[in-house]
Structure formats: C-alpha cells, structure tokens
Amino acid sequence: MDSCSGSRIFDLIVVGGGVMGSSTAYQSAKRGYRTLLLEQFDFLHHRGSSHGESRTIRATYPEHYYSKMVMEAWRLWEEAESDAGFRVYTKTSQLDVGPADNKSLKAVASSCQKNSLPHLILNHEQLALKFSSRVSIPENWVAVSTELGGVIRPTKAVSMFQTLAFQKGALLRDNVEVIDIRRDEVRGGVRVYTSNGEEFLGRKCVVTAGAWAKKLVQKVCGLELPIQAVETPVSYWRIKPGHEEKYSIGGVDSFPTFASYGNPYIYGTPCLEFPGLIKIAIHGGCPCDPDNRPWRQGFQLDALKEWIDKRFQGIVDSSGSVLNQSCMYSMTPDEDFVIDFLGREFGQDVVVGGGFSGHGFKMAPIVGRMLVDLAFTGKTEGVELKYFKIGRFQENPKGNAKDYEDQVSFSLNPDGQLGCME
Numbered sequence: 001m002d003s004c005s006g007s008r009i010f011d012l013i014v015v016g017g018g019v020m021g022s023s024t025a026y027q028s029a030k031r032g033y034r035t036l037l038l039e040q041f042d043f044l045h046h047r048g049s050s051h052g053e054s055r056t057i058r059a060t061y062p063e064h065y066y067s068k069m070v071m072e073a074w075r076l077w078e079e080a081e082s083d084a085g086f087r088v089y090t091k092t093s094q095l096d097v098g099p100a101d102n103k104s105l106k107a108v109a110s111s112c113q114k115n116s117l118p119h120l121i122l123n124h125e126q127l128a129l130k131f132s133s134r135v136s137i138p139e140n141w142v143a144v145s146t147e148l149g150g151v152i153r154p155t156k157a158v159s160m161f162q163t164l165a166f167q168k169g170a171l172l173r174d175n176v177e178v179i180d181i182r183r184d185e186v187r188g189g190v191r192v193y194t195s196n197g198e199e200f201l202g203r204k205c206v207v208t209a210g211a212w213a214k215k216l217v218q219k220v221c222g223l224e225l226p227i228q229a230v231e232t233p234v235s236y237w238r239i240k241p242g243h244e245e246k247y248s249i250g251g252v253d254s255f256p257t258f259a260s261y262g263n264p265y266i267y268g269t270p271c272l273e274f275p276g277l278i279k280i281a282i283h284g285g286c287p288c289d290p291d292n293r294p295w296r297q298g299f300q301l302d303a304l305k306e307w308i309d310k311r312f313q314g315i316v317d318s319s320g321s322v323l324n325q326s327c328m329y330s331m332t333p334d335e336d337f338v339i340d341f342l343g344r345e346f347g348q349d350v351v352v353g354g355g356f357s358g359h360g361f362k363m364a365p366i367v368g369r370m371l372v373d374l375a376f377t378g379k380t381e382g383v384e385l386k387y388f389k390i391g392r393f394q395e396n397p398k399g400n401a402k403d404y405e406d407q408v409s410f411s412l413n414p415d416g417q418l419g420c421m422e
C-alpha cells in the first residue's frame, strides 16, 4: 500500500524554515500551490543563520548583478509587509568606506554607476560635513554614500513569512528533520523522508537548508556542494552616555547602516535594537560543523577595536563589546549564492537555494520567488541565473572570477586574531 495518503501529497515541499525557506513557502502558497514547509528544529530557533535583531539592506555591491536584485527585493519586502499589516524594515541611508585604492570599494562605485543608483563619493572632509563629524575616515580613504540602506528585523521577518504562508494555506511543521529525498519512480516528483518515520510526496522540492545544505545534498545524491559553514560572532558596543542620539536610526539625522572595506571587512547597523548600543562586527569567522559548533562569543580583535576608536573618534567605547551573539554563514568560494536545479536523477524536480555567504537576508523575498519560479516554470523572471549555477564550480573550483578582494575573511583564529586557514 502507498504510505502517502492525500494529506501527505504536495505541489511543493520546502526543506528548511530559515528566511529563505519561509519566504519560498510564502511565495508558493500565494500562487495557490499546496505547500509544505519542514524545519528540523523549532521555528525561529537560534541555531542557523536567520535569527537575531538586525540585518542590513543596501543596494551597494561590488558585483553589479546584486544591486538590481536588491531593488526588486525591496519592492517585494514592501509587498509582504503590506500583506502582513506590519513592518519589518526601518529605512536609513548606507555608507561604504575604505581606502581609495581598495578594489572592492572602487567596484562598488562603478556598480552604482552601471546600475544608475544615485550615490555620492565623498572625501574625508565632505564625509565629516555630511555626517556632522559622527564618523571619520583618514585622508587617503573615500566614502560612497547612498540613500538606499536600512535595517530588517530578522526574526520578525521570518515569522512574517511563516504566518503569511500559513494564512495562504501552507502546512508548516517544525521539529521534523528531513533525512532523505528520493525520486518517485512511479508517480514522478519526489518522496521526502523524515527522522520521525514520516513520508511526504511532492511534485517539486526546494532545499533551503542553510549551513546544513552540503550535508543534506551529499546524503541525498552524493553531490558535494562547496558550501562551508562558518561561525561568526556579532558584537554590540556601548555609545558613550550623552551621544546615543547621534548613532540612532530614524529622524532627519538618521545614522546610516555601514560597511568598511579592507582587511578585515567591518560592518554595522545604527542603534535600534538595544538602547545605547551599536552593532559593529567583522564579516568573518571560523569554519565549523553546524551540528557541533564551538559557540564562541565575540572576537575582541585589536583591528576592530582600533577601527571603532578611530572611526567614531572615541565616542563609542572600544575597550570591549558589551553584548555578543553567535550566528552561522554558509560560504561559497566566490561568495555568490547557489540557486539551481539539483539535477542528476531529480532533473528539474529539486531546486537548491544555499550558500548565501553572509549577505542573503535582504534578498529573501526575491530568492523565494526565484526558487518557486524555477521549480514550476524552469526559469526565473528578470534575474540572470548564470552567476548562481552549481556548474560554475566545475569550470573553476573558485567559482565566478572576481578581480577584487574577498569580503568575508574566514581565517579568524579562535583567539580572535587574523590567522591563516588553509
């Protein structure tokens, strides 16, 4: 007898309930597909990549192909917010700084031009004037300033997508680990098996398993995706009493979301989630096994302390962070996403969305749409897929060729110093 009764048959089964899977489930249910979302842990858990207090959304990228995607993602964030009836995004501007000869920052400026994104290139004096001396750069640095920045509240956003998916008819199940996906030779489509002995049938399946994608895909079909889990620390620093307003988000003098190019690449968000604290972190970390993490708290890197002291002119206490959290990136060698059919025996029935390399959150609505498009139509509307194909690693193990510096350094030693991870 067939173990899949009607209630276990779906148009789309989504594996992994982080932001990408939840957005995919929403996009799918919205189009009327019978949708199932399976998550191995509790929904909104803190063991993956999508939890926490803030994620930057910015249109500035060294790679020209992301800016266009962000602009469309913005529209889709607004659409989802209006479906939900509440906001997950707070607007501010975006500031990118770095040495004038930094290739990535130069690429950011040319990508702004190529995509006709309104932006200003500022020297150290112009920057001081624009931001009323709240941030300072050396004379040999430049800044790229755009109005297109902001902060997304991640846990609230994931919950929004899950609620919307549920409202549109999706079935959401947590604490259900997917242990295998097999081609259904009889009916076509796939069979999805879980650790509690259940079995579901899907016409299509999307795998959005974050840092676990490599393990799951390898188990399912033997393919080794070059996706490395990296544990990354997030730190909050205290703004000295009396200056808190200067670094807050909102209002006419809203402080920007920011990124500093160079080694290490440093990023941050204005004061929003914890009064008096500002998030400033290094875009990097240590490779890890997602099932056996060290849970290290905050690297107290000298380079980061020095950066905070100099850029914020002593107004942010750089002696040590006061609040630390831990999160995971899933890194590809070229820091570009993997959005493609799994292929092999599954043909076009299983689609993978992974390797979001520490910059995917802002893209979740468009990635969800792309994954559903791919699953049901075999192509994506308005987005070029060639940069995200799995096959790029066969042509070149490093993936897409780039003639500028890596953004993420995953060569931080456990003691927080920059080291060499071969």
Ligand SMILES: Cc1cc2nc3c(=O)[nH]c(=O)nc-3n(C[C@H](O)[C@H](O)[C@H](O)COP(=O)(O)OP(=O)(O)OC[C@H]3O[C@@H](n4cnc5c(N)ncnc54)[C@H](O)[C@@H]3O)c2cc1C
Pocket: 015, 016, 017, 018, 019, 020, 021, 038, 039, 040, 041, 047, 048, 049, 050, 051, 054, 055, 056, 057, 176, 177, 178, 179, 208, 209, 210, 211, 212, 213, 216, 232, 233, 234, 327, 328, 329, 353, 354, 356, 357, 358, 359, 360, 361, 362, 363
């Ligand atoms: C500290 C930090 C800061 C970041 N900052 C930014 C930022 O400012 N801007 C930005 O755009 N992006 C940012 N990112 C990146 C962004 O958060 C991630 O790209 C995004 O959250 C990835 O989502 P995901 O759904 O792919 O992965 P996850 O959120 O990890 O979701 C994958 C889910 O799949 C589940 N799963 C795995 N295997 C199975 C299985 N076998 N069965 C069932 N479920 C399974 C996991 O439990 C998990 O819930 C940041 C990331 C971190 C960690």
